[in-house]
Structure formats: C-alpha cells, structure tokens
Amino acid sequence: MQRHGDTLRDGASRAVLLDSFGGPEVLTLKDVPEPQAGAGQIRVRVSAAGLNPMDWFMTADPETAARFGLSLPCGFGTDYSGVVDQVGADASGYALGDRVFGTALSRAVADHIVLDANGNIASGIAHRTPDGVDDRTAATLAIAGSTASAALDVLGLGPGDTVLIGGAGGGVGVFAVQLARIAGARIIGTGSPSSAQYLRSLGAEPVAYGEGLAGRVRDLGAGTVTAALDLHGTDTVHVARELEVPDDRICTIAGQVHGIPAASGANAAPGALESIARLVEAGRLRVPIAAAYPVEDIRAAVELQAARHVRGKVVIDL
Template sequence: MTQTKAIAFTEFGSADVLHPVDVDIPEPGPGQVRIEVRAAGVNPLDHKIRSGAMNDAFPVELPHVPGVEAAGVVEAVGEGVTGLMAGEPVFGRTLTGAYARLALADAGRLVIKPDTLGFAEAAALPVAGETSYRVFEALALRTGETLLVHGAAGGVGSLAVQMAAGRGVRVIGTASPANHAYLRALGAEPVAYGEGLVERVRELAPDGVDAVLDTTGLEESIAASVALAPAERVVTIGSPVAAGKYGVAFSSGGGRGADRGGPAAEELLALHAAGRLQIAVHRAYPLEQAADAHRESEAGHLAGKIVLEP
C-alpha cells in the first residue's frame, strides 16, 4: 500500500470544498514519526484557512489536508528518534494534515498518552492547551487574580478555565445560558454574553478584572474587555483586526520558538492525574464527515471540542 485516506480541499470556499482523497503515505524524516491517527482535533483556524480568510497569514498550497493536532499510535520512526517506538500511544501537533489516517509529527512535540485518557480527549488538548499556556504567559497571570474568558465553554475556553483555576486564579466565563452549569463544573463563574455584559461582570467583580482571554474575536467581546481590564492585559486569539482596533494583543502561535506545547501538556496531564481535568468532546465525527464537522464548528455555541475519527 502506497496511499492512504485523507480529507482535502482543492479550492477555498465553504465546507462543501472538503472531500475524501487518496494521498501518498508520508515517510518520516530525521527526528520525525508517522502516527496512525485515531482522532484529529477540529479548530476554528482550520475553517478560516479553508475559507481563504487566513491565506495572507497562513498560506497553504492546494490541494491541502487540514488539521494540526492529533492523537494516535506511533507506526514508524525516522532517523535519530529516541524515546518513542512503534505501538506507543501519543498526542500532539502534526507536521502534515491531521485529517488523515496517517500523519507525520516532530517526535519532540509528541507526548505519551496515558491509558486513562481516550484518544478523542487527547486530540482535544494540544492546540487548546498550548494556546492557553502561551496566553497566560503573555498576560503574566498570577495566583489570586481574576481572569475573564470569553467563549469559556469552547475547546480553548474550557481548558483555559481549568488551567487558570488550577493555578489559583478566579475565573469568570462568558457563554450561552445553556452552558452555564457546565462552566460552574469547570470552576468558572458564568455570565451571559450580549448587551449588558460589562454590568453583569461588574456584579461579580465590582472593580473589573485583572486580565482577559478572548477566544471569540467578536468586537463586542473585546470592547467589553477593555472596559473591564487594562488593554495591555487583554489578549484575543480570534481576530487581529479587532485586536488592532481596540489596542489589545493578538496571539496566534505557530512559531516553533514560541511553542509552549511541552509545558502545557505537562500541566494538563498533572491536572488529569489529580482528577481535576474535564475534557469535553462536543462531538466526534467520522473522518468522511469533515464537512459536517466544519459546519458545526463554524456555527459556534460548542461545549468542548469537535474531533474527527478516521
């Protein structure tokens, strides 16, 4: 067998451009491993790239297989790889598109998956965990402070809430009322977004909050953020345009030097081992239904992460 199944798009557009394809089986180079993907995370960046909206910041060659994170089993190792061998369960960032049955990864960016963690749950951790850890560093978040998280029930937000709470930070999270009980279970004090948000947050924190993580990129969320916290302690991962308009930081990650995936995974696995980590998989779709997964991801209002299972 020289080819394997994947999902790709040959043109930018709606979710309809995603379709199954046969691709060459990738061969691991020095320091790389090939993994048999058991679950791949679906992220907002995936459909932003697919639509063409991010082509200036994240240009891709067509046809393109989406996906940047996966959990699976090591199938083959490249030259110089130590500490990983065929058959070991792992999770982390991928080098080739994760919407595939086989994908390559840098061995140094993979983490051994404990038996107590399912593949779907593990696939929900790399991007959201690294993003939260990196933003917390940018915010200089400290124990005893109050953090506001916009979109707190989503894939990034739900992990950010738990990581912050685990550090002794008070967390207020915005979400639809249907997700408020879920947020309380994660350790956050929920508030509804929309008109009157600033006043609702001030009912919980009369002097405002110390820092804000915005996962939505919505102008109304960022405008509320700068009314509640100093602009220099507001970070959005949703929109560089809105960030510039309101004078707050935009964080996208992606650079190897800035990657904080290792320490983020260590922190998350410590919470998991202590029984203090809930990983919500909003829904698991078969790989062939990637277009449906993108449509649901774009619609928002998720409780946790969407994953694909080859």
C-alpha cells in the same frame, strides 16, 4: 475507542483533501499512497483528530491559505493523536508503539502522517500521550491547550485575581477557565444564557454576553475585575476597559486592539502541553467532547464546529 481504519489493507491510506479552498463542501476523503517515514522522521497511525476554528479559517480562501503557507492540493486539520508505526533512520527519541499527540499543520485528518522527529509547528510535533489520557481527549489538547496556556501566561493570574473570560464555553475556553481556576483566580465567563450550567461545571461564574455586559458583571458583586481574556473577538476587550482593567492585563487570541497584548499557541512556554496532559491524566482538567464523527462524516463535523456554538470539542475518529 474503536479505530475505524484498523481494517486498512496493506499500502492503503486515506486523507481528507481539498482541491479548492472554501467551506465544508470542498472537503473530500480520498485514498492516497501510504506515506513512508524518511531519515529523521516518524510516521503516526492517527487515531483521532480534533477540530479547531483555525482549520476551516486557514482553508477558507486562497489569500488566507497563502498566509499559512498552504497550497493546493491541501490537507485538513491540525490536532491529532495516534501511535508511532514507523521510525525512520536517525529518528531518535521514539519507538514503535509509542502513543503520541500533537500538531500536523493542515494535514492531521488522515490515516497516516509523517513528522520530523525533532519537528516544529510547520513540520509537525509529537508529544508523548500519558497512559491515563484516551486518544480522543489527546487529540484536542495541542492547539486549544497551548493557546490557553500562552494567554494565561500573559495575564499572570494568581489567587486574588478576578478574570473576565469572553467566549468561555468554546474550545480554548474549556482550557482557559480550568487553568485559571487551578491558578487560584475567580473566573467570570461569558456565554449564552443556555450555557450557564455548562460554564459553572468548568468552574466559571456565567454571565450573558452582549450589550450591557459591564453592568451585569458589576451586578455579580465581582468587586474589581483584575484581568480579562477575549477568546472570540474584541468585544470583551472594550468591556474590560470599561471595567478599568489595565491594558497589560487584557489579552486577545482572535482579534487585535492597539495596546492590548495578543497570544497564540506558538508562544506557549516549553513543556506547557506536557503539563496540561498531566493535569488531564490526574483528573484536574477535563475536556468535554461535544461530538465525535467518523472521518467519512468530515463535512458534517466541520459544519457543527464552524457554527461556534459547540460546548467542548469536536473530534474525528479514524
């Protein structure tokens, strides 16, 4: 993959910044001082950044931003992939040239990011990128992959399960459907009628969302639906209850319903992302890249992603 920033002059760097909270119109690519790795830190030359709904949700207004500890001026994006190009004193476990991917909360869309070598979700995390995983794909794994993994851990799927996944064609759905399939479950995935073939390609039996969903699921001859995952809001939760799925085998990621467990990427089991990356490398899990934009077109990329009709992931090239 061509890296658009390979011609950066010494000491130069770029980052997408916000001087006010709001929609894509507030995103601006700016020249910034090149950050330097301090003691216990590494610096990553970013190759690609994957977009997630949380990126624009966090920065939409001051109240939401404050909940995530963000203040102005603020960066943008969380998923990244790249190469370690600086290693600070006492930063063990990394070497120059290591390919890595991970999270840098609301600052990933930048030529360079600095992370603690032993970081967390707030300071940034780096995982090794397997040789068989390209940079664009690696940049999509962290948030969506860890969220899907955490949700499926709640459900505990296995052979004999039939799971209803609401919003199966979205960014998290790409991972959830395939991980459920690998676990041996039968998957019924909701989406628009035009997404049916795409859902089949992931391993799901497609069904149109909206009023009458429970009846359409029954019409599939699915038998007993034993688990459900709502990746969009709460509509699938209510349908699952109508289908008599027990509350403890229903999970949400974007909505809250009393008595229904919720999951987030922060709750993923240790090693979950490494396992997902190995599945990608082995060809057992694929990540469709719906679109890739140069960083100069960040606003258009976010507009596409925020429309929530993308099949697969949107990636920014740096």
